[in-house]
Amino acid sequence: xxxxxxxxxxxxxxxxxxxxxxxxxxxxxxxxxxxxxxxxxxxxxxxxxxxxxxxxxxxxxxxxxxxxxxxxxxxxxxxxxxxxxxxxxxxxxxxxxxxxxxxxxxxxxxxxxxxxxxxxxxxxxxxxxxxxxxxxxxxxxxxxxxxxxxxxxxxxxxxxxxxxxxxxxxxxxxxxxxxxxxxxxxxxxxxxxxxxxxxxxxxxxxxxxxxxxxxx
Amino acid sequence: xxxxxxxxxxxxxxxxxxxxxxxxxxxxxxxxxxxxxxxxxxxxxxxxxxxxxxxxxxxxxxxxxxxxxxxxxxxxxxxxxxxxxxxxxxxxxxxxxxxxxxxxxxxxxxxxxxxxxxxxxxxxxxxxxxxxxxxxxxxxxxxxxxxxxxxxxxxxxxxxxxxxxxxxxxxxxxxxxxxxxxxxxxxxxxxxxxxxxxxxxxxxxxxxxxxxxxxx
DNA sequence: AGAATAGTGTCTCTCAGACATTATTTG
DNA sequence: CAAATAATGTCTGAGAGACACTATTCT
Numbered sequence: 001x002x003x004x005x006x007x008x009x010x011x012x013x014x015x016x017x018x019x020x021x022x023x024x025x026x027x028x029x030x031x032x033x034x035x036x037x038x039x040x041x042x043x044x045x046x047x048x049x050x051x052x053x054x055x056x057x058x059x060x061x062x063x064x065x066x067x068x069x070x071x072x073x074x075x076x077x078x079x080x081x082x083x084x085x086x087x088x089x090x091x092x093x094x095x096x097x098x099x100x101x102x103x104x105x106x107x108x109x110x111x112x113x114x115x116x117x118x119x120x121x122x123x124x125x126x127x128x129x130x131x132x133x134x135x136x137x138x139x140x141x142x143x144x145x146x147x148x149x150x151x152x153x154x155x156x157x158x159x160x161x162x163x164x165x166x167x168x169x170x171x172x173x174x175x176x177x178x179x180x181x182x183x184x185x186x187x188x189x190x191x192x193x194x195x196x197x198x199x200x201x202x203x204x205x206x207x208x209x210x211x212x213x214x215x216x
Numbered sequence: 217x218x219x220x221x222x223x224x225x226x227x228x229x230x231x232x233x234x235x236x237x238x239x240x241x242x243x244x245x246x247x248x249x250x251x252x253x254x255x256x257x258x259x260x261x262x263x264x265x266x267x268x269x270x271x272x273x274x275x276x277x278x279x280x281x282x283x284x285x286x287x288x289x290x291x292x293x294x295x296x297x298x299x300x301x302x303x304x305x306x307x308x309x310x311x312x313x314x315x316x317x318x319x320x321x322x323x324x325x326x327x328x329x330x331x332x333x334x335x336x337x338x339x340x341x342x343x344x345x346x347x348x349x350x351x352x353x354x355x356x357x358x359x360x361x362x363x364x365x366x367x368x369x370x371x372x373x374x375x376x377x378x379x380x381x382x383x384x385x386x387x388x389x390x391x392x393x394x395x396x397x398x399x400x401x402x403x404x405x406x407x408x409x410x411x412x413x414x415x416x417x418x419x420x421x422x423x424x425x426x427x428x429x430x431x432x
Numbered sequence: 433a434g435a436a437t438a439g440t441g442t443c444t445c446t447c448a449g450a451c452a453t454t455a456t457t458t459g
Numbered sequence: 460c461a462a463a464t465a466a467t468g469t470c471t472g473a474g475a476g477a478c479a480c481t482a483t484t485c486t
Binding site: 006007008009042043044045046047048049070072073074075077084086088 | 222225259
Binding site: 410 | 436440441
């Protein structure tokens with residue numbers, strides 16, 4: 001392949017979901033190869049970057065609109081062997097109840113199974129995880145991994161899985177309710193034990209949490 | 217101009233400095249045109265993105281190594297008239313004492329004078345300013361705008377200019393010293409009034425500040 | 433001596449974090 | 460009624476934020 005003056009530019013998406021009490025990531029399997037990668041697609045000139053990222057996922061998922069956020073732009077400049085490749089990477093979250101896949105080319109994989117990624121993708125995944133944890137701690141992004149209504153216990157489990165630590169039930173509830181970002185619905189989740197009130201994200205909520213600044 | 221399949225990809229740098237008690241940004245003046253833009257440069261395949269950004273600044277500044285951080289990647293896809301352009305934007309900070317320019321093509325401009333930018337660049341600048349304020353509040357990035365040694369008053373002025381609010385002297389000092397990111401030197405700043413102890417950034421400092429998490 | 437700037441300590445009030453019991457439902 | 464899960468309140472300690480005076484140097 002000839003080296004062109006301009007680099008090749010692709011969009012890549014790292015899509016997370018929660019399943020089986022673990023954080024999962026969507027991977028693209030390559031025929032007859034042992035490694036996997038994140039879904040990616042050449043840039044489309046008639047779409048915005050975010051639209052390109054959405055369309056990249058639509059190839060594999062029935063879901064309509066997916067929560068997306070630009071993560072970082074990587075370049076593989078140093079590898080002189082190949083065409084210079086620039087990857088604009090997005091980070092995405094999929095609700096629990098929309099995890100069915102529309103293609104055999106992709107699959108869910110636990111984030112801890114990193115052996116199948118190459119080093120560049122491992123780095124991207126690490127960074128995406130850091131961003132996810134960070135966003136989760138300081139904003140209300142956790143809802144994006146749950147269905148429209150959810151119990152406070154569901155929400156707490158989500159945070160516990162991603163942050164990988166146990167949280168105190170009373171403190172968790174106090175703070176998430178004080179933050180005023182969710183509101184109770186009139187629905188209840190039934191099952192074993194006492195039914196739980198289902199909550200929903202307040203559409204008018206200001207999701208950013210006031211944190212402690214270094215300077216007043 | 218023909219529309220190519222692949223977009224054109226450039227690096228753009230928004231460089232800030234402090235001068236005359238105001239935040240300044242480096243702009244590139246275009247001959248016989250009334251608008252200005254941020255320095256930019258086509259991607260170089262043999263350099264990493266950050267190296268490209270550094271080289272983009274070296275055209276105009278004698279300074280060696282400049283503090284840089286990737287800001288965001290923008291695309292102008294919707295404008296069908298022109299070649300599709302992708303801009304990988306970096307955000308940079310220059311110490312006070314290195315603001316001399318090596319080229320007539322560029323100049324410092326107060327960040328509030330936004331009338332000379334086009335809408336896309338205005339948006340980038342807004343975002344860069346938000347990032348700068350954010351970083352300043354939660355990390356120790358403020359030092360990057362000052363010489364290697366500085367007085368606590370210098371530092372406080374820096375924060376006040378960028379955050380655009382007055383800070384309490386005692387609280388500021390207490391917290392910056394507790395954060396353990398700077399240390400006193402044996403030098404003093406002389407001038408009118410009592411001489412000030414000069415401080416320097418601790419090279420081994422962990423610059424990230426522990427903030428108040430939404431969840432424990 | 434006066435002008436200019438550097439440097440310092442305390443109190444209050446809010447909120448993070450630790451912690452155990454009662455309430456409601458199902459089988 | 461036993462098992463399962465939901466829901467709830469209090470106390471303590473740390474730190475944010477408000478606030479005013481003394482110290483050192485220069486002219």
